Amino acid sequence: MRKRKFVSCMARYGWLLLIEAVLAIIVSYTLVQGNEIISVAIDEMLAGQEVSFGSFVVQFLIFTIVGAMAAFVQSIVASKFAILICTKYKDMVVDKLYRIEYKYFDSNYSATLLNKVIGDLGEIASFLESVLPEIMSSLVALIIYSVYIGRLNLGLLILILVSYPLIFWIASALVKRISSLQVTYRQKTDTMAEIAQDAVNGILVLRSFGIEDVFRKRMHTAAQELVENEEKRTQISNTAIVIRKVVQWLPNIISAVYAVYLVSCGDISLGGLVSFILILNKFVEAFIGLPFCMVDASAGVVSIKRVEEILETEEEYGGEQTQPLDTDTAISFENIEFGYTEESQILRKLSFEVKKGENVAFVGESGGGKSTIFHILCGFYQNTKGCYRLLGRAVEDWNIEALRAQIALVSQNVFLFPTTVEENISYGKPDATHEEVVDACKKAEIHDFIMTLPQGYQTLVGERGAILSGGQKQRISIARAILKDAPILLLDEPTSALDVETESSIQNAISAVMRGRTCITIAHRLSTVVNADRIMVLKQGQIVESGTHEELMALGQAYATMYGEGTDNGEL
């Protein structure tokens, strides 16, 4: 179950891995053949025969060329394999992030996610690129050398094979410890990245409060913990190396002594002994290389697990339906219950209906669930109890993208992408012409301002719209919504960040946009509320009153007390 996505990715390009294996065999085989030639030549020499260089030099050169070519292609295939998988995998991850359950972002910081996708995928790439081919080459070499030594003397091979498993046992015990420390290591670097991101994003507060030292201290602590973790990790991984070296020596000594014994008995020739020693070296290299690679591989596996965690998170689900039903009811909530956590319920059995073309305003205390209602309307939170219907269809039946296509949302936090003004506005409709963009801006009364910018519509907005004021950002967001031209409009405190002068004009713009559309507003202002066909007062996740402004004021309860004060000032 675990490495499901990754394995399927690997399987897709499995044929490359196969080619890689074949090439690895060729490379190892040429090396063994080279040694064979040496051994024969030494025996000939010791026997006092004339060694004929000419014949084996040609042979040897052929081996060299074949081996080098095979190594060349093997390297290309290995890298190709790695990059193909990584590219595919990255695509999968970013697609997933775009479709993942929205609540995932409530508990996962974007710095951590960024670090995961960029950092861990790098780790995975190096695993595929260098560790995996090494494991494969070592395995192939091991088999070929075993065959060679076995042919020389079966006793020798058995002696070596019996004395080595100890290495594997030690290595695997240590790998477990190391991989848990590897997890802590990545967590520490995550923390460090988070501190750095926090500092940049909150720079205005940080600077005006002069709290650079607090951040320095945090980073310092994190860095120190990293060093401590590293000390522990090295102690263990180094113990692994030292023990392995010693253990590997033991059979070396034993088999060397045994080989001397065999020579003295005349079971193998002196040339055979030299050749055995030469191959033993390479054999041992491959043999210890293998558990060593496993340690590296464990780091890669940790990264794979972390990314798989993302890939395994539930996606937003949705049905097949893309068209609304023919109905008068735009939105209906029936006994909707919802809470971000198990304990705290934000919405309690909330029910209401909005007719097509109606203009409804929500008012109520902050944290009372108004923004949550918007999130549910847009399908961001799906696991609600009760029944939510949009344009006649239950939310479960809607294709999630089609559902969102019905809604234009102007939210409280306007996010502007760091590109041009025009691109930001045409975000509402990717294929919009320049004229359409300008038209939307005129309606949102932002056109004149944009024309005063140095490059007009082509001006780059800073990150999170740094060069624009709150009101300007809000109007760009409205222009975006105008361009989207959806039947339902959700306005979350749309005029909130505007100043008096622009407010009246934006109010006109909004009324123009609202005409002919179903509109739900989270409102604070008298003008918005008075114009609403219906006001719903939200308290502790329930609607306590609803009616027009006059009706509710006449009622003289929650609404009236809430807004009694505000009316004196001409706003709420």
Add this chain to the structure above:
Amino acid sequence: MENYKLFVRSMKVMGKKMYLYLGAIFVMSVSFAMFSIMTSLLMKSVVDIAQTGEYQRLAVTIVVIVVVGLVSLLIYRVATIRYNVEAKRVYGVLSEAVLDAEMNLPYSYYEKHHSGEIISKVSYDLTKMGDIYGSRLRRVVMPFLQVVAFLIPMLLMSWQLTLCLIAVNAVMMGIEMLLLNPMHRVSKELSGINTKMTSRLSDLLQGMEQARMYESGHRTVEDFKIQNHAYSKKYNKKLLYTACLECSGKGFELLCSLVFLVLGIYFVNKGYTTLGALTAIYTMYGSFSFQFLQMGKYIPELVGCLANAKNIFDFLDEAREPKNWYTDKVDEGKDMGEEKAIEIEKISFSYHEEAEVLKDFSLDIKRGECIAITGASGCGKTTLSKLLLGLYPLNGGTIRVNGLDIRKCSLTELRKQISYVPQEPYLFHGSIMDNIRMGRPEASEEEIIEAAKMANAHEFIMGFAEGYDTKVGERGNNLSGGQRQRIAIARAILKEAQLILMDEATSALDNESEQLVNDALRKMHGKKTIVMIAHRPSTVQLADRVCQM
């Protein structure tokens, strides 16, 4: 040359620990080579003994060799641990330096650069640079030192054969050096694409709500994929170079065996050397050649990482915000207890050359006064608050805060005078308590609760299951706008500055929250000087005086 300078600078980052670090690498290399040499000597004795038949010498020889080998390993272990710890320590030092740089850039830098760029420095460039200390340098230096360590016994046993083997290896090294520059170039390009990918991803993650509401969200995803595929394509170039290295490596390994064979047999026949020495040289040569190859192999990677180090150094070298925009000689100054809290004298300012946002603007604010600054969108209200905080240099005129002249005093001192509540109340990772404490890091818990009460935040905080220890979530996502703002106000109150500067602090709040915030302001009225940039009549109404811009 440039690489050399970068490298020297990378080492200097460590300060005195550099010697410890480099020393550790040296000891590591030599002791590790020593162990391999012992193995070869063992093989030499085995062959010699087999040839001569002096079996009684076998035991003594083996014991001596084993003891020396074990001691080498022990030394190796101590050095390795020291090395790794120092490597991570310098990574920590660098992280701190980068953080320090990113906190102290001129404010305009943050407005011009995408924070994804900066995050990428931390997440990608810094990690790669850390690799220099953690592995890349060792991989280049250790082979070199080990090669030297191996050469000594090899030359002693047969200098003729050894020199021939070195000659072959040298040719191979040359080929690898040729690949150095193109490798560097490709690495740099790959790093560039990576930065773009990080930015796209950061856009997507931070603007997720909008990305999902508009079908254009797909475009950001597609954009990422395009970069991803561009990376993959560019990578094809890199893999060719890597393959060339691999090919020459394996090819020469075989070629060297050939040289060894032909010459070795010739020399043994001529009696220049013994069969045992030949075996020893060859077993050592395995390690020697391996290390020799490693030398070439990892130089490009080290150079690649130096490209990342360059990005980091460039970032560290970015101009910092000066102590004062106008003068090097900072007058520390003091609160002169003047009657005027703020004097703005004929200031002018512009972001770009052409359009002046403020021109000859003057304003005096008395101590204890509560003033509201209103005006149309884009008239420079927010700019004014940024200027009061000294985030930008003025074009003309001056500002005095509590008698401190912005043209003379240090910016830190100036900012100490002001408690700032921004329009978007940024909350940091951590608990509510941590966030309020940011106002005055040394404040006690009681003082924090007191400040929260003043800001009308105490009640809702106590409403959370974990109270003040509630985590605020990224950018304070777990809280509503009004709650965030009141925490920001509590933070400002805790700072205990005479002057409170609020930039549209209530504009994004609902009516009830606004009343709570206004109520908090009323509590401070008269005790502090309050400057609020506002347009809501209900907020403006609190002011003693309104300044229309």
